[in-house]
Amino acid sequence: MNHFEVRGGELHCEDTPLSRIADAVGTPIYVYSRATLERHYLVFRDALVEAGLGDPLIAYAVKANSNVSVLRTLGNLGAGADTVSEGEIRRALAASIPPDRIVFSGVGKTRGEIAFALRTGVSEINVESEPELKLVAQVAGELGLRAPIVFRVNPDVAAGGHAKIATGKAENKFGVSFAEAARLYANASNHPHLKPLGVACHIGSQITDLAPFEAAFTRMRGLVEALRAEGLTVERLDLGGGLGVPYFNRPDPPGPAEYAAMVGRVMAGLTDVRFAFEPGRVIAANAGVLLARVVHLHERPEGRRFLVLDAAMNDLIRPAMYDAFHDIRPVRATDAIPVLCDVVGPICETGDTFTRERPLPPLNPGDVVAFMSAGAYGAAMASEYNSRPLVPEVLVDGDRFAVIRKRPTYDEMLAAETPAEWL
Numbered sequence: 001m002n003h004f005e006v007r008g009g010e011l012h013c014e015d016t017p018l019s020r021i022a023d024a025v026g027t028p029i030y031v032y033s034r035a036t037l038e039r040h041y042l043v044f045r046d047a048l049v050e051a052g053l054g055d056p057l058i059a060y061a062v063k064a065n066s067n068v069s070v071l072r073t074l075g076n077l078g079a080g081a082d083t084v085s086e087g088e089i090r091r092a093l094a095a096s097i098p099p100d101r102i103v104f105s106g107v108g109k110t111r112g113e114i115a116f117a118l119r120t121g122v123s124e125i126n127v128e129s130e131p132e133l134k135l136v137a138q139v140a141g142e143l144g145l146r147a148p149i150v151f152r153v154n155p156d157v158a159a160g161g162h163a164k165i166a167t168g169k170a171e172n173k174f175g176v177s178f179a180e181a182a183r184l185y186a187n188a189s190n191h192p193h194l195k196p197l198g199v200a201c202h203i204g205s206q207i208t209d210l211a212p213f214e215a216a217f218t219r220m221r222g223l224v225e226a227l228r229a230e231g232l233t234v235e236r237l238d239l240g241g242g243l244g245v246p247y248f249n250r251p252d253p254p255g256p257a258e259y260a261a262m263v264g265r266v267m268a269g270l271t272d273v274r275f276a277f278e279p280g281r282v283i284a285a286n287a288g289v290l291l292a293r294v295v296h297l298h299e300r301p302e303g304r305r306f307l308v309l310d311a312a313m314n315d316l317i318r319p320a321m322y323d324a325f326h327d328i329r330p331v332r333a334t335d336a337i338p339v340l341c342d343v344v345g346p347i348c349e350t351g352d353t354f355t356r357e358r359p360l361p362p363l364n365p366g367d368v369v370a371f372m373s374a375g376a377y378g379a380a381m382a383s384e385y386n387s388r389p390l391v392p393e394v395l396v397d398g399d400r401f402a403v404i405r406k407r408p409t410y411d412e413m414l415a416a417e418t419p420a421e422w423l
């Protein structure tokens, strides 16, 4: 459930008409609903608690939507942060998320990033490979610390979803194998600068079927038991993120309640372990929309209609990159008969097409449309391609809203560059 609905003919975010934001702040612009973010986090947490998983660490995956106000909204409810770079750790800290709720993941952490994470005192560094383990041990040694580590294991299950976001097969670059995990865990347990806490997995994103999760989690439980049988201490089990959301064109995927019940079933009777989860999309996707204005309606003589928007693939890359579907709704509701349109941005690439032959009510230049379910992997993946200023963001709370990332001016955009001295 989310807080975007039509009231009195106008699409609202909570108690705020979206047209008011478009008029006041301009388009393109991302708009997030505080109530929806909070609701999604609490539903996810409560489902896990109810399923008997104790007091899990819910480390929101910062990469899905990394705006500090979004992080602060979730952090205030007790969320932690799953981070994949020093920049994301810094964002989490800026949002007052305490280090003991920060997880540091990622396949290519640099020496500098590892040192920063260790000095910050993050809760766990999720180690993805043997070379990385060596680097973490070395950096921890230089700092005179014991690094809290969790081994990211590749459970070798196919999780469906788009190939670019599936991560749980042995052929993907993520994590160590089960065989390696046991050997590395044992070695690390005897290392003066490593403190292995447990194991982790993350099998992919936008997973709309519980079966691959169940297969992976069953294997992870087996690994915990196998490690314990070797006399090793395992106190943490991080099950990653990846739960999918409805993007309106498919049957609804399982929700947090079904997911949590399955985890509870798989983990029943496993004691002395703190569970961690790293949800991103399921928290943020349906808590945000991208607003865009129609620039032109271009009809080809042979009948094809193009709706040219002021938003482009640099603002929302998911359709171009993942063939993703976003529902597109006019912010002023109408019951006029839909016509088939290709919805495109202004960038000179055919890939800058949001959708083809979509039935939409007739729209005119100046009308505002909302790309629904754009709160995750939307603004966070935006760029300045075509020298378009980075898309701004707004957070709504009831009938008020705040610009939480402003639209840069052209001067600001150019100020980051210094012409070479010889030019």
Ligand SMILES: *Cc1c(COP(=O)(O)O)cnc(C)c1O
Pocket (backbone or CB within 6 Å): 061, 063, 064, 082, 105, 106, 202, 204, 205, 206, 240, 241, 242, 243, 278, 279, 280, 281, 282
């Ligand atoms: C991307 C990612 C997540 C979040 O995935 P969602 O599909 O957004 O829930 C969690 N953990 C890791 C390690 C990731 O790379």
